[in-house]
């Protein structure tokens with residue numbers, strides 16, 4: 164099963180119908196919340212209550228029963244035909260066997276259709292372990308990989324924070340319940356959405372690049388929850404959102420393997436001796452073998468080596484890595500007002 168999301172462009176009439184459906188779902192949802200406050204409701208209970216509700220509120224029969232059963236602020240466009248009516252921006256092809264359609268409305272009043280499609284089983288792809296890469300995710304560089312390429316952290320939120328704070332302040336100055344306040348809130352929601360979209364776009368582009376160039380990607384098995392406890396880091400972590408990046412990477416790559424994070428920053432990737440360093444130290448400098456490289460680069464090579472070991476593949480010695488021509492085309496990735504080299 165796989166989900167595809169498309170933007171919808173309903174006509175005024177269609178939109179009012181969608182909005183009406185959404186309102187009914189909310190109404191039913193609130194009824195459930197009301198009942199659930201008294202006792203726990205199972206799914207069966209809710210379906211039973213729904214049947215009762217329909218008897219007392221016969222107008223509910225006008226709505227598709229499956230839609231009502233989904234009970235959430237999302238609506239189920241139960242008849243797929245409904246969607247084919249509405250103008251839809253299909254930016255990609257989907258398999259024909261659509262199992263479910265969920266229509267949602269974003270905070271800035273855009274409509275989307277999320278299609279759940281069943282994928283036909285394909286043979287597992289052949290894995291070429293010479294096309295393996297280790298990647299280290301971090302604060303300074305969003306990604307540093309074992310081939311020596313780094314992608315800076317876009318830090319979208321920081322850039323957008325100024326207008327966000329400005330509009331937020333504007334909202335608090337407006338009279339509660341006024342039309343102007345509503346307008347400003349919409350503006351604020353649009354900014355939030357823009358940030359989210361920018362981040363998604365960045366993550367999609369980067370994960371696709373890795374998935375296209377490599378057969379195997381090794382990453383650290385990060386304990387994100389532990390790291391977020393450190394408040395200074397929290398904002399950056401939330402912002403760079405590696406979790407969602409790794410998710411995208413996982414479904415795009417032929418193979419994504421998480422390796423234990425233990426000692427990946429401390430170990431010397433050339434000789435294996437321990438070189439302890441705190442977060443402020445950006446350079447890995449080994450006294451034993453004189454290797455001096457970026458700490459994240461060192462970590463990514465360790466991640467690659469750990470990963471290859473799992474599959475009993477030969478370790479690639481540092482010396483060899485340095486003379487092996489890396490067959491990666493140079494490619495620049497453009498991020499709005501922030502052009503950086505990625506490959």
Ligand SMILES: [Zn+2]
Nearest residue numbers: 431434449452
């Ligand atoms: Zn060393």
